[in-house]
Amino acid sequence: MEETTYKSISPSDFFYRNREIAGFSNPSRAMYSAIRELVENSLDACEIRGVPPDIYIRIREVSETGSGTSIYALRVEDNGTGVPPEHIPRCFGQVLYGSKYILKQSRGTFGLGGTITILYGQITTHKPVRVTSSTGGDIHEYEMMIDIVHNKPIILSHRVRANKAGWRGTAVELYLEGDYSRSMYRIYEYLKQTAMVNPYAEITFIDPRGRLYRFERVTEEMPPPPRAVKPHPQGADVETYRRLIAITGEKTMKGFMTRHFQGVGPATAEKFLQEAGIDPGKNPKSLSPDELVKLVRAAREFNGFQRPDPSCLSPIGEHLLEMGIRKELGLTDEDFLKVVQRRPSTYLGYPFIVEAAIAYGKTIERRLGRGIKIYRFANRIPLLFDESSGVVWKVVHKIINWGTYKVSPDSPMVVVVHVCSTKIPYKTVGKEYMADQPEVEREITNALRSIARHLRLYISRRIRLARERRRLSIFEKYLPKIAEFSAKLCDREKPPDIKPLLKAVSLEVSEAESPLREVPELEEEA
Amino acid sequence: MRRRLKLAEKRRAAVELALKQLGKIICEQIENREFPWIMLQSRSTDNIVYDPELRQYVLGDRVIRRHSRNIRHIRPFAQLIWTAWFARELLKLRKTSTLREVYYSARGLRDIEFKSQDESDEIITDLETALNMPRESFNIYPEERSAIFGDLTIEYTVPGYEGKRLNLTEHPDGMMIGPALSTAEIVETSADKVLVIEKGAMFTRLIEEKAYKRFNAILIHTAGQAPRATRTLIKRLNEEHGLPVYLFTDGDPWGMHIAMVIISGSANAAHLRGLATPDAKWIGVWATDIIRYKLPTENLTDKDVKRLKELKRDPRYQGELWQREIDTFLEIGQKAELEAFSRYGLTYIVDRYLPDKLEEAGA
Ligand SMILES: Nc1ncnc2c1ncn2[C@@H]1O[C@H](COP(=O)(O)OP(=O)(O)OP(=O)(O)O)[C@@H](O)[C@H]1O
Ligand SMILES: [Mg+2]
Numbered sequence: 001m002e003e004t005t006y007k008s009i010s011p012s013d014f015f016y017r018n019r020e021i022a023g024f025s026n027p028s029r030a031m032y033s034a035i036r037e038l039v040e041n042s043l044d045a046c047e048i049r050g051v052p053p054d055i056y057i058r059i060r061e062v063s064e065t066g067s068g069t070s071i072y073a074l075r076v077e078d079n080g081t082g083v084p085p086e087h088i089p090r091c092f093g094q095v096l097y098g099s100k101y102i103l104k105q106s107r108g109t110f111g112l113g114g115t116i117t118i119l120y121g122q123i124t125t126h127k128p129v130r131v132t133s134s135t136g137g138d139i140h141e142y143e144m145m146i147d148i149v150h151n152k153p154i155i156l157s158h159r160v161r162a163n164k165a166g167w168r169g170t171a172v173e174l175y176l177e178g179d180y181s182r183s184m185y186r187i188y189e190y191l192k193q194t195a196m197v198n199p200y201a202e203i204t205f206i207d208p209r210g211r212l213y214r215f216e217r218v219t220e221e222m223p224p225p226p227r228a229v230k231p232h233p234q235g236a237d238v239e240t241y242r243r244l245i246a247i248t249g250e251k252t253m254k255g256f257m258t259r260h261f262q263g264v265g266p267a268t269a270e271k272f273l274q275e276a277g278i279d280p281g282k283n284p285k286s287l288s289p290d291e292l293v294k295l296v297r298a299a300r301e302f303n304g305f306q307r308p309d310p311s312c313l314s315p316i317g318e319h320l321l322e323m324g325i326r327k328e329l330g331l332t333d334e335d336f337l338k339v340v341q342r343r344p345s346t347y348l349g350y351p352f353i354v355e356a357a358i359a360y361g362k363t364i365e366r367r368l369g370r371g372i373k374i375y376r377f378a379n380r381i382p383l384l385f386d387e388s389s390g391v392v393w394k395v396v397h398k399i400i401n402w403g404t405y406k407v408s409p410d411s412p413m414v415v416v417v418h419v420c421s422t423k424i425p426y427k428t429v430g431k432e433y434m435a436d437q438p439e440v441e442r443e444i445t446n447a448l449r450s451i452a453r454h455l456r457l458y459i460s461r462r463i464r465l466a467r468e469r470r471r472l473s474i475f476e477k478y479l480p481k482i483a484e485f486s487a488k489l490c491d492r493e494k495p496p497d498i499k500p501l502l503k504a505v506s507l508e509v510s511e512a513e514s515p516l517r518e519v520p521e522l523e524e525e526a
Numbered sequence: 527m528r529r530r531l532k533l534a535e536k537r538r539a540a541v542e543l544a545l546k547q548l549g550k551i552i553c554e555q556i557e558n559r560e561f562p563w564i565m566l567q568s569r570s571t572d573n574i575v576y577d578p579e580l581r582q583y584v585l586g587d588r589v590i591r592r593h594s595r596n597i598r599h600i601r602p603f604a605q606l607i608w609t610a611w612f613a614r615e616l617l618k619l620r621k622t623s624t625l626r627e628v629y630y631s632a633r634g635l636r637d638i639e640f641k642s643q644d645e646s647d648e649i650i651t652d653l654e655t656a657l658n659m660p661r662e663s664f665n666i667y668p669e670e671r672s673a674i675f676g677d678l679t680i681e682y683t684v685p686g687y688e689g690k691r692l693n694l695t696e697h698p699d700g701m702m703i704g705p706a707l708s709t710a711e712i713v714e715t716s717a718d719k720v721l722v723i724e725k726g727a728m729f730t731r732l733i734e735e736k737a738y739k740r741f742n743a744i745l746i747h748t749a750g751q752a753p754r755a756t757r758t759l760i761k762r763l764n765e766e767h768g769l770p771v772y773l774f775t776d777g778d779p780w781g782m783h784i785a786m787v788i789i790s791g792s793a794n795a796a797h798l799r800g801l802a803t804p805d806a807k808w809i810g811v812w813a814t815d816i817i818r819y820k821l822p823t824e825n826l827t828d829k830d831v832k833r834l835k836e837l838k839r840d841p842r843y844q845g846e847l848w849q850r851e852i853d854t855f856l857e858i859g860q861k862a863e864l865e866a867f868s869r870y871g872l873t874y875i876v877d878r879y880l881p882d883k884l885e886e887a888g889a
Pocket of ligand 1: 037041042045078080081082083091092097112113114115116169170
């Protein structure tokens, strides 16, 4: 009989063994994920600092390793907050270490992305990572590796330089095995879509072939930064409750509920605890594990709480989103573009906001071809994989009846959906697509329908306009003939003047061009 | 002769004036900042009625407006004006044109060009309706030609032949009824009747047998449905020269109808008068003749039966003779074509059948 050995593994060891779940399953996917993780950390850092991001990305091919795969040097640099020197080793050398474990919207959540990228680079190339950062003072430069078994950074060198230019930000440079030619398209799409929802960012990318891509900043305006908020009683799990009890100074359950959760006043707390069957005067520290579970369950069922506070969310805003889409799709005034932001809503105690847009027209046909193209974003991150498993695909292809809006399956159309939340309902750790949470699904549906109503007017106006133009061209064709031959018929030298008649017809064309007015509700939406 | 020429000249001038007037109306409408339009009698089937007094089909009171403001009308409108101009040119130049030539003349004319001859024929019919004049009056003729033979002297009015006379016995094949003959003046005739024959073979045999002499008749061959020029000529011979007209067709529904169109006009020329010869008489071949003369026959086809049933309801066929013959056809289920007589030899027709039938008809 074989002996069974029991041992625990460190988080970095776990992710080392299961790197595919974090998006590092093969060299081409890894290349894309590496860029994405580092760029997202940079965008987060700039937004926290409150400056329009300037992000510089460079990939350099170092040596070939096999058919299509090579060792690349990847450098991502930003003008964000910078990392305080004492945190640098652990932020970049320890999995599940980070600054984003609070309840406000950010791209990063797990304290995993950047570090696992470094980890992947290390195991494929055995080369250290170099992190250079400044929070405004001296520039600190670390060279380090990760001790995978113990989930600990190994510092190889640490240098401090004077910061004469007053630089602030972070640069991460690492080596990794990747496949650029296979990931090129995704990387480009990712950057383009990122630029679409971050029109205030300037992104420069130099690829291994020396090509320069620039996604230009079109505005300095940034969405207001999200605020950190207390958890909502329904959005917190048992573990959250346990941790809060551990740190609380409150002596009663009533006090505990009011102090540590959002939107709970003394009256609500009293009522809720009564319903949960827990004495409001009880000391939270004396809560038994069974009582704790009971409390969490009761919170889920209680409907006297206020809706979760959405001020921790940071939607892009209709104006910025419009600018971003317009610039990245190169839309003209002829094309249709409408953006809506829905009012905040909640699912399972988490606040969320849906923003959506539809673009339609000749430019899209020319650049992307016909058919409905979907761009999905979660907390301003583009989602590029598993499109047909996600909720947006379901809404676009299964729920909305586009015929109602005069849209056909081959209409040149782009659908943009952005969901922002303190907890995006991701289906996987790879953050690839959103599940069809009923509340989220409904909000997306309503957002798209309300835009589609505008689109319908636009399309019918297009049709009318085309018809009026066609009419005019017919009159322009035949009226001169009628004038010419009727004049000849009665021996006149000059045909009668048809201009006044043509003018009357072209007046109708300009009428068809007049702006949209009311947008009626439609059958389908009842 | 002067007088006759003058008459033809006057007629031509009247048509030209009507055309010119049309052009003037259109020009003035445009100058008044109005989209040009004209009024036409509607030719849709529900506006075609049988006028028992005139004994022909006529258009009812409904009129339609052909309006260039209407996107579906503007193209035919432009084509109509072009066709009017084309007709006026024909008259000016004293030329004629066939329907087909009109279609070809518009070829390559941008925005006027007809898609098919059906389209140009339709526009010409519009022009007839608008002007209330047959297309022959503005020198447009169909391709089909029928023929005439007999002691009849005519005088041409066409350019180059003005005043020239011709006797229609001159050519043993008969003379084609074309534009020149249609516009010719009738000078004199010794005949006392007109015998209209549906089939060419029979027409030729009757000339060969000198039947025209024996019956003292002018022979006209319709070649199927009689073209309008032929119908006009028949009418003129009947009304202006007092010659009774006898119609001799196949003994089947189609032959019957050839006779009927000569007598009462056709639905698709209801916008025109002066084509019908209400006093013409159909002398055969009747269904009852098949029995009486034991004519060789063929069975009626389904199509024949269907046609007979249609004709039975037609207002033109309500007379006793027609109803009786239709019923008899249906009863015996047989029909007889003119060629069938050859079984008896032609003399049988000339000596027995035709004299009998003419006599019965009161000739
Ligand atoms: N470019 C940067 N500028 C400033 N701080 C950074 C930067 N990159 C990483 N950090 C810090 O390092 C921490 C760890 O980053 P990491 O990407 O591993 O996790 P995360 O972004 O918090 O979550 P996620 O796993 O979702 O990416 C971050 O929380 C942040 O505090
Ligand atoms: Mg991150």
